[in-house]
Amino acid sequence: MPRSCQNGAEETVRVVRRRYDCLRAIVTEPREKRALVEATETPRSTLDDIVRELESAELVTYDDGVWRPTTSGRVAAETHADHRETMGDVRAAAPVVDGLPHDTPLDRAFLEGVTVHEADRALPDAVVTSILESVAGARRVRGFAPAAFVGFADRFQSEALADDGELELVMGPDLLDLLTGHADDEETAEGTTVLAGEIPVEFGLWIADDTEAGVVVYAGQGIEGVLINDSPTAVTWAEELYERVVETATLAELVPA
Numbered sequence: 001m002p003r004s005c006q007n008g009a010e011e012t013v014r015v016v017r018r019r020y021d022c023l024r025a026i027v028t029e030p031r032e033k034r035a036l037v038e039a040t041e042t043p044r045s046t047l048d049d050i051v052r053e054l055e056s057a058e059l060v061t062y063d064d065g066v067w068r069p070t071t072s073g074r075v076a077a078e079t080h081a082d083h084r085e086t087m088g089d090v091r092a093a094a095p096v097v098d099g100l101p102h103d104t105p106l107d108r109a110f111l112e113g114v115t116v117h118e119a120d121r122a123l124p125d126a127v128v129t130s131i132l133e134s135v136a137g138a139r140r141v142r143g144f145a146p147a148a149f150v151g152f153a154d155r156f157q158s159e160a161l162a163d164d165g166e167l168e169l170v171m172g173p174d175l176l177d178l179l180t181g182h183a184d185d186e187e188t189a190e191g192t193t194v195l196a197g198e199i200p201v202e203f204g205l206w207i208a209d210d211t212e213a214g215v216v217v218y219a220g221q222g223i224e225g226v227l228i229n230d231s232p233t234a235v236t237w238a239e240e241l242y243e244r245v246v247e248t249a250t251l252a253e254l255v256p257a
Helices: 003-018 020-028 033-040 044-056 071-097 124-135 152-164 173-181 232-247
Strands: 060-063 066-069 115-118 140-145 166-171 192-196 203-208 212-219 222-229 250-252
Touching: 003 020, 003 044, 003 071, 020 033, 020 044, 020 066, 020 071, 033 044, 044 060, 066 071, 071 115, 071 222, 115 124, 124 152, 124 203, 124 212, 124 222, 140 232, 152 166, 166 232, 203 232, 212 232
Parallel strands: 140 166, 166 192
Antiparallel strands: 060 066, 115 222, 140 203, 192 250, 203 212, 212 222
């Protein structure tokens, strides 16, 4: 991008950020100045400066007594709104994910529109319930885990296998031993495919069918929180990460205790 275009883009970003409320009002509905004063609750003298600044940035135009957005103004407002929403999602997830290493490959594609379940030390089962509800009723569940806890592994497997479901899990040798040692019988293990492999991240991941994905962030001997997202973009990100882990995993046999 030529430097002149880059400078112009940076200035547009500043104007949109500074004058977003007024721009949003115009994008929502083209208005005469009086109506715009009322919609933005801005003094007329101040509003004159704002709309002129928006006009100078070619985000709005004055036509037949009415302020209207330009096409680029409408797109800029929509882009800024999306950015604000994404930043809100990131901030909501921060208490759960900020304990992870800074280079953790937790992508923006997953955090946009994410539902956050932060663990409550007084009600530790509440965050586990969000995981179980996500996999309940799914025909196929895939996932990997760098850690697990006795009791939770049983419940997760039970929900994933209900109604003849299929469960495919990648886990390290220690987790394989843990899950094997707590399987109740041959029927419990049926429908489960266990893969042994290296988990290159410090969070767990699951994909319910092809419609929802979740991330489990651990904390010591418990769970810090759970993130769940059913957007196609988030599911695609989860599937790509899962496939990278599966590539180096090998089939293991789950033998009930």
